[in-house]
Amino acid sequence: MIQRFLENPILKPSMITPSSAGMAVECTLNPGAFEFNGQTWLLVRVAERPVPVEGKTTVSIFDDKGALKILSFDNADPDLNLSDARAVSYRGTAYLSTLSHLRLLCSDDGVHFHEPKPSRSLTGMGSLETYGIEDCRVALIEGRYYLTFTAVSENGVGVGMISTRDWQTFKRHGMMLPPHNKDCALFEEKVNDKFWCLHRPSSPELGGNYIWLASSPDLDHWGNHVCIARTRPDMWDSGRIGAGCSPIKTEKGWLIIYHGATNKNRYCLGAMLLDLDDPTRVIARSKSPIMEPAETYETKGFFGEVIFTNGHVVHGDEITMYYGAADEVICGAKISIQAVLTHLASGG
Amino acid sequence: MIQRFLENPILKPSMITPSSAGMAVECTLNPGAFEFNGQTWLLVRVAERPVPVEGKTTVSIFDDKGALKILSFDNADPDLNLSDARAVSYRGTAYLSTLSHLRLLCSDDGVHFHEPKPSRSLTGMGSLETYGIEDCRVALIEGRYYLTFTAVSENGVGVGMISTRDWQTFKRHGMMLPPHNKDCALFEEKVNDKFWCLHRPSSPELGGNYIWLASSPDLDHWGNHVCIARTRPDMWDSGRIGAGCSPIKTEKGWLIIYHGATNKNRYCLGAMLLDLDDPTRVIARSKSPIMEPAETYETKGFFGEVIFTNGHVVHGDEITMYYGAADEVICGAKISIQAVLTHLASGG
Numbered sequence: 001m002i003q004r005f006l007e008n009p010i011l012k013p014s015m016i017t018p019s020s021a022g023m024a025v026e027c028t029l030n031p032g033a034f035e036f037n038g039q040t041w042l043l044v045r046v047a048e049r050p051v052p053v054e055g056k057t058t059v060s061i062f063d064d065k066g067a068l069k070i071l072s073f074d075n076a077d078p079d080l081n082l083s084d085a086r087a088v089s090y091r092g093t094a095y096l097s098t099l100s101h102l103r104l105l106c107s108d109d110g111v112h113f114h115e116p117k118p119s120r121s122l123t124g125m126g127s128l129e130t131y132g133i134e135d136c137r138v139a140l141i142e143g144r145y146y147l148t149f150t151a152v153s154e155n156g157v158g159v160g161m162i163s164t165r166d167w168q169t170f171k172r173h174g175m176m177l178p179p180h181n182k183d184c185a186l187f188e189e190k191v192n193d194k195f196w197c198l199h200r201p202s203s204p205e206l207g208g209n210y211i212w213l214a215s216s217p218d219l220d221h222w223g224n225h226v227c228i229a230r231t232r233p234d235m236w237d238s239g240r241i242g243a244g245c246s247p248i249k250t251e252k253g254w255l256i257i258y259h260g261a262t263n264k265n266r267y268c269l270g271a272m273l274l275d276l277d278d279p280t281r282v283i284a285r286s287k288s289p290i291m292e293p294a295e296t297y298e299t300k301g302f303f304g305e306v307i308f309t310n311g312h313v314v315h316g317d318e319i320t321m322y323y324g325a326a327d328e329v330i331c332g333a334k335i336s337i338q339a340v341l342t343h344l345a346s347g348g
Numbered sequence: 349m350i351q352r353f354l355e356n357p358i359l360k361p362s363m364i365t366p367s368s369a370g371m372a373v374e375c376t377l378n379p380g381a382f383e384f385n386g387q388t389w390l391l392v393r394v395a396e397r398p399v400p401v402e403g404k405t406t407v408s409i410f411d412d413k414g415a416l417k418i419l420s421f422d423n424a425d426p427d428l429n430l431s432d433a434r435a436v437s438y439r440g441t442a443y444l445s446t447l448s449h450l451r452l453l454c455s456d457d458g459v460h461f462h463e464p465k466p467s468r469s470l471t472g473m474g475s476l477e478t479y480g481i482e483d484c485r486v487a488l489i490e491g492r493y494y495l496t497f498t499a500v501s502e503n504g505v506g507v508g509m510i511s512t513r514d515w516q517t518f519k520r521h522g523m524m525l526p527p528h529n530k531d532c533a534l535f536e537e538k539v540n541d542k543f544w545c546l547h548r549p550s551s552p553e554l555g556g557n558y559i560w561l562a563s564s565p566d567l568d569h570w571g572n573h574v575c576i577a578r579t580r581p582d583m584w585d586s587g588r589i590g591a592g593c594s595p596i597k598t599e600k601g602w603l604i605i606y607h608g609a610t611n612k613n614r615y616c617l618g619a620m621l622l623d624l625d626d627p628t629r630v631i632a633r634s635k636s637p638i639m640e641p642a643e644t645y646e647t648k649g650f651f652g653e654v655i656f657t658n659g660h661v662v663h664g665d666e667i668t669m670y671y672g673a674a675d676e677v678i679c680g681a682k683i684s685i686q687a688v689l690t691h692l693a694s695g696g
Contacts, residue, residue, distance in 0.1 A: 127575070153554070153555075154554065155575040156549065156551045156558070158573065177526070179550075179551045180549065180555065181526070201504065201527045202527075203552065207504025207505060210503065221569035223524050224569075225524075226475075226476070227503040
């Protein structure tokens with residue numbers, strides 16, 4: 001059902017130029033994918049951290065205009081708190097240890113990717129993206145590309161949207177789904193005269209990390225939220241689930257590739273099938289994963305035992321899926337749609 | 349600035365008939381308020397629990413059609429888990445110890461309220477409201493009443509909407525804001541040709557319990573979410589904040605009454621002023637509360653040290669505010685708009 005690229009990993013941090021002299025690329029991961037001008041493109045999440053300076057703790061943020069700003073704290077400063085490994089806290093404000101932006105790469109064969117010259121990036125901008133933008137899905141709807149991504153700031157973690165027709169000029173649509181939300185995948189065509197998206201709110205108390213569906217008249221405003229899939233106790237998707245890229249229209253229904261993780265953060269991929277005319281209706285769902293971390297580049301790395309996809313291109317029966325492995329490198333795999341449908345029809 | 353009703357509390361659990369024979373009213377709290385047909389009405393949150401049965405643990409939920417269903421578990425059943433006082437857990441599903449619905453009460457003088465005959469309620473309905481509906485705001489927009497309330501289920505806690513013109517027939521709009529969200533207050537008129545609301549998402553990690561603003565073309569679909577107010581360390585609103593009822597239009601700006609709680613869950617009320625033409629701009633905010641728990645009915649009860657408002661009616665300079673006290677009884681108070689504006693102008 002799944003054929004990994006022999007060339008994996010196809011992208012790793014050493015292949016990417018840092019965004020500025022003071023920064024180092026820590027991880028390249030979770031790319032959006034699309035086709036444009038006869039080429040395959042990835043919109044890669046590049047996670048950077050400031051180059052270490054002796055005696056200092058440095059973090060980076062985006063300012064209001066999208067420019068990267070490095071903050072430096074003296075390690076002897078009593079207001080600095082380093083007790084949490086994932087964050088740096090200074091005078092009550094928590095900063096992330098890495099900052100992500102989105103970098104465009106292109107390819108003629110869908111396997112070997114390079115940065116265009118000059119390099120092209122999308123960065124966090126404004127008060128809702130100071131801590132970066134991450135894990136971008138790209139959907140092509142009525143001739144326009146819609147980018148839905150995780151917008152991170154001290155205000156919370158929500159879903160931001162940017163659109164473009166030509167990848168030169170971009171329209172910022174603001175935050176389309178408020179905190180805490182991630183993993184937003186747009187359907188690429190209207191169903192029942194409405195736009196649709198999958199999303200993944202998270203709850204501090206009742207509820208969990210479940211997949212929800214919403215609809216919209218205009219892609220900017222969303223309503224009629226319904227929960228369509230929950231985590232399943234004692235299964236491979238017991239801890240959290242979230243949609244991959246846009247649902248794929250098949251004769252059997254809308255095919256969704258999704259990630260599921262256990263409470264121990266082992267991330268696998270599974271599939272779901274939604275009714276073509278009523279996407280709130282789940283027809284089938286993988287009992288077992290369609291893909292699990294197996295290769296060394298998936299089991300070892302910045303965060304091992306993780307495969308996470310939010311980008312694919314589709315031709316006929318073939319999905320070319322791009323995915324982040326071990327939260328550090330980018331890989332590719334081919335998937336047969338018919339094989340996934342057979343897996344689902346046979347009970348998953 | 350604040351004059352409590354001498355008659356407080358104006359409603360308490362003993363004054364309300366249980367919704368069915370097997371239920372007991374535990375709390376009456378957090379009413380929405382509106383005027384209709386020359387009377388003042390409250391839409392009271394009634395929290396009930398099943399009448400205790402010896403040797404059993406009982407909980408109640410709403411089924412798909414909005415009917416109340418009592419579940420009974422044998423105390424000797426090893427699958428029953430009572431280790432958490434707020435919830436009853438059975439085979440991995442957590443149930444709340446009380447179930448809330450919304451009850452209509454009316455009054456000729458705005459102080460003495462009674463139930464119409466026959467009694468009229470709104471209950472939870474469908475998979476997103478099985479654990480009840482709570483804390484309803486009522487906004488009158490273009491001749492139609494819009495009810496925004498907390499919809500609770502095992503899927504999460506979000507904002508549901510129902511509308512009515514005559515309080516006889518109701519339209520259910522589904523979930524307008526996905527989990528985790530509460531405290532949604534609609535503006536009662538358009539600003540810049542859009543509808544607006546305040547809402548309060550909560551985050552399991554980055555972010556907090558902050559007040560956000562969103563806009564809509566049609567009241568059903570919401571976008572362009574922005575964070576307008578955060579909790580303030582070491583102040584009376586350090587733990588969580590949330591809007592009360594609809595913003596009140598004044599010559600100085602949109603006046604908002606909001607609740608703020610400390611991390612120890614002491615709930616006070618404060619005020620905020622938003623720019624008339626650009627409600628994303630906060631002009632002023634209370635440094636000190638405009639109202640704190642002080643009377644015995646506010647400091648002692650089901651959950652002491654709590655005053656919480658989500659309903660008011662306005663005539664000229666006078667806000668008649670209804671509020672839940674100690675999460676158990678309902679009270680009223682009169683507030684002078686000019687006095688609140690003076691408090692804000694003088695630095696709050």
